[in-house]
Amino acid sequence: MKQPTVLFQVTAIGKNARAIDATTRSVLYWLRHTPKVGFRFLLWLVVEPEGYWLAPTVYEALERAGARIMVVPADYRTPLGTKGKARALEYASEQRRRLGLSVPRVWVYHQDEETCVGQDTLTGISEFVRDGRAAVGAGIILYPIDWMGTPSHVQELTRSYDDLRVLDSMTKPGNPTAGFHGSHFLVRADVEDSVGWDAKGYQPSEDLSFEIRVRTRYGAVVGVLKGFAYEKGAFSLRDQLRQRRRWMHGVIHAVLHSPELPKRRRLTVVYSALSWFSALPSVLVLIASVELRYGPLLVVTSVFTGFIWVSMVLAYFEGYRLHSSYVRRSLSIPRFIANGLVGALIDVLAPWYALVTRPALGDFIPKDRPTDSPSRAGRAPAGATEG
Amino acid sequence: MSPSSPPPTDRSGPSEQTRKADRERDGETSADAKPRRDPSRTAGSLSGDADQVPSPADLDALAAWVDTQLAEDGVENEHFLQEVDRIRNELAPRTPSPPPVRAPEHGRRPEWSEELPEESDGPDRWGAPSPYLEERLNIARSAAARLAREAERAGSDVSGLKAHLETIDRELGRASAELDFVRANGRSEKDLDTPHSPVAASLSPPARAGTEGPPAMAPVTGTYEDFTVARYNYTVSALHRRRRSLGWGTVVVAVGISALLLVLTLRAHEPAPPIWLAGLPLVWMIPVPFFVAAFRGTQRVLKENRLELPEAT
Structure with missing residues (x-):
């Protein structure tokens, strides 16, 4: 029996050349340093022309190192005319079909431009594709790369712990809490290419649309992918806000423009969005309660308030513990709390910000660490100490 | 002379200064057109061609060339130096030596001592060749061949050592x-x-x-070389170990906080709020099912899946 093939596919605009370079080299490095990897591999970088021409030498070097660079032609059009990242993903899907790679023994591991892999990622992928029982695999993402303890980085810690909830939800029928990932997921090539990424117009969250379509067609085919992926958080609060805005636009777009979304699933997606929207009013009500003095009404809600508070604090605490073996900067507890509160405030504001603003088509979140950042200069940020 | 043999040098014998000068000259011209010589070819030309008997100058030049190579490669090999000295000793009798020095009489310095004899390439000045010349040349040939082999081996050793x-x-x-x-x-x-x-x-x-x-990376946090299976297993094993304490701890602390809030609320004895405010706290209730589902899901996924991976052997 032939060995399975894993196609590592990095799909991005390509403007974060340094991040792409590190991502690509992490794959190549660990492919060489992981004994007994039970698959053959291909490595594709699918980028837009404007990204490629920002740093052609980087891409040429990566091509020499073993990656295949696929620049999506500027005049490429999908049958339904989708735009953005979905267009690039559909282009890669077409290439696979053309090359005869849309077969069950080929797997596509999706990476963002900053999704570095480790020895554990490859070992987990190897175990997953050899097992072969699930057609889609999703795992936990950590955010240790360039971690500096800023508010946006502290906020990112909670996402890793929340991935446990996402994994449970994705592997259950119906995806009850609407979990999904846009990177660090593995999908059998024939499954992906049969569903495709094409849709009418721009899809802000193409990964959610894809998950909905796969589930509609194949049912609960998601399994737990062992091994972490390693990414980096937004470098500024503004970028964090824009990133969350895009997510919320994706959720709204899926609810309004996904006819294949079953009614029950639509309800769960709407409820997830509503929970997020409720964060800001909750904070406002909390503040107002002191002035409005409606204490007696809190008799009922206080029973659940403790649980919500503990769950939120636990996400920061456990998120940090998941990262503690990987980040070398530690924060003082007061600084950690302060940064966590600021980061949380941005997340609280984000859905409402998404209601009043619209992202541009090529909404670009920088992932290359600024060259004059304290980390580059070897200085710790305010309040941070070398651990 | 073989085309591959080293260039002639000062016939009076290679003093250290002469060799240094040769090295400097070679260094200056090496970038122009002179290819780096293959020691095995040089040795072959010395030892393999009976018609082309190497001159002492050739051997001196070979020795100088080896010195240059050693200096370039940064190799201090005692064995090489011994071989060079051996060649030099073999050639020494052919170099005309000054007449025996007699002790100056009455403390006067001999006048000739300030002047070295003029150089001459011809055999006239040296007289008849030594009957031991052939034997010495044979020794020199074999020494040069060994030297060439050693140089070649040292070259590969150095590159291997670097790796x-x-x-x-x-x-x-x-x-x-x-x-x-x-x-x-x-x-x-x-x-x-x-x-x-x-x-x-x-x-x-x-x-x-x-x-x-x-690739060279700045020493920042989270470089991909750190992402090992051992580290991953350590992290997820610890998470699995504290699953129960996380679950029960969450419940206990949540109940404690809720109880405290309840007590504070009841003790406040605040008046009943207007009816239009009654719905506001319900906003807090919206995410409760989500948090409950998240809590249950987290516990379940950890219970049903062992996330550890086999470590590489």
Whole structure:
């Protein structure tokens, strides 16, 4: 029996050349340093022309190192005319079909431009594709790369712990809490290419649309992918806000423009969005309660308030513990709390910000660490100490 | 003279200054057109062609060339130097020596001592060749051949050593990082038996083939070389171990906080709020099912899935 093939596919605009370079080299490095990897591999970088021409030498070097660079032609059009990242993903899907790679023994591991892999990622992928029982695999993402303890980085810690909830939800029928990932997921090539990424117009969250379509067609085919992926958080609060805005636009777009979304699933997606929207009013009500003095009404809600508070604090605490073996900067507890509160405030504001603003088509979140950042200069940020 | 033999040098015998000058001259011209000579070819031309008997100058030049190569490669090989000295000694009798010095009479310096005899290439000045010349040349040939072989071997040894040093340097760095990690996380070093060490795993023959160093990176947090199976297993094992305490701890603390809030609310004895405010606290209730589902899901996924991976051996 032939060995399975894993196609590592990095799909991005390509403007974060340094991040792409590190991502690509992490794959190549660990492919060489992981004994007994039970698959053959291909490595594709699918980028837009404007990204490629920002740093052609980087891409040429990566091509020499073993990656295949696929620049999506500027005049490429999908049958339904989708735009953005979905267009690039559909282009890669077409290439696979053309090359005869849309077969069950080929797997596509999706990476963002900053999704570095480790020895554990490859070992987990190897175990997953050899097992072969699930057609889609999703795992936990950590955010240790360039971690500096800023508010946006502290906020990112909670996402890793929340991935446990996402994994449970994705592997259950119906995806009850609407979990999904846009990177660090593995999908059998024939499954992906049969569903495709094409849709009418721009899809802000193409990964959610894809998950909905796969589930509609194949049912609960998601399994737990062992091994972490390693990414980096937004470098500024503004970028964090824009990133969350895009997510919320994706959720709204899926609810309004996904006819294949079953009614029950639509309800769960709407409820997830509503929970997020409720964060800001909750904070406002909390503040107002002191002035409005409606204490007696809190008799009922206080029973659940403790649980919500503990769950939120636990996400920061456990998120940090998941990262503690990987980040070398530690924060003082007061600084950690302060940064966590600021980061949380941005997340609280984000859905409402998404209601009043619209992202541009090529909404670009920088992932290359600024060259004059304290980390580059070897200085710790305010309040941070070398651990 | 063979085309591949070293260029003639000062016939009076290669003093250290002469060799240095030769080296400098070679260094100046090497960038122009002069190819680096192959020592085996030089040796072959000396030892393999009976018609072309090498002159002492050729051997001196060979010695100078070897010195240059050694200096270029940064190799201090005692054996080489011995071979060079041996060649020099073999040639020494052919160099005209000054007449025996007699002790100056009455403390006067001999007048001739200030002047060296003029150089001459012709045999007239040296007289008849020594009957031992052929034997000495044979010795010199074999010495030169050995020298050439040694130089070739040393060249490959040096490049191999460089590669090994780079590997050692890289692996020491990784081992040091791993030890720091283990110490920081309270595991004893004896737990780091070789088969489970990611450092050792990375040195296994299949993985070692074709290894190239990672690109130079600034020493920032979270470089991909740190992302080992050992570190992953340590993280997820710890998470699995505290699953129950996380679950029960969450419930206990949540109940405690809720009870405290309830007591504070009841003790406040606040008046009943207007009816239009009654719905506001319900906003807090919206995410409760989501948080409950998240809590249950987290516990379930940890219970049903062992996330550890087999460590590389």
